[in-house]
Amino acid sequence: MQPIQLFDLASRQAEWLQARQEVVAGNIANANTPKYRAKDVTPFQAVLDNQNIGMAKTNPAHLSGNEFSSSGNINVEEASLNQEIGVQESGNTVGLEDELAKSGEIKRQYSLNTALVSSFHRMMLMTVKQ
Numbered sequence: 001m002q003p004i005q006l007f008d009l010a011s012r013q014a015e016w017l018q019a020r021q022e023v024v025a026g027n028i029a030n031a032n033t034p035k036y037r038a039k040d041v042t043p044f045q046a047v048l049d050n051q052n053i054g055m056a057k058t059n060p061a062h063l064s065g066n067e068f069s070s071s072g073n074i075n076v077e078e079a080s081l082n083q084e085i086g087v088q089e090s091g092n093t094v095g096l097e098d099e100l101a102k103s104g105e106i107k108r109q110y111s112l113n114t115a116l117v118s119s120f121h122r123m124m125l126m127t128v129k130q
Helices: 005-029 044-049 096-129
Strands: 039-041 076-078
Touching: 005 039, 005 044, 005 096
Parallel strands: none
Antiparallel strands: 039 076
């Protein structure tokens, strides 16, 4: 029996969401720190591209999945400059509105992640009971 990759994928996304939430919280905490540059993590798609998770092609009509290499890391990098806020007089680049929007996005993605895993888990339990 092959391992179920959905749980591994959900776990990796939860780790990525945790790392992103930590970075966003750090940005919010340093909103008034002079010369602080806002940070963000690499997108989850970039993390997936570096993992050894591939889609199985079980039918010739299926699209072939990307073959991913191993060693995927979550990198923290300087966030792109928000043109509305720009660099403040103190040299700070944190926009609280953007950071709060990112926080809401993280919450939605985490809720979706847990809902999918929960649904898949219930489905697996139903098949085992019968």
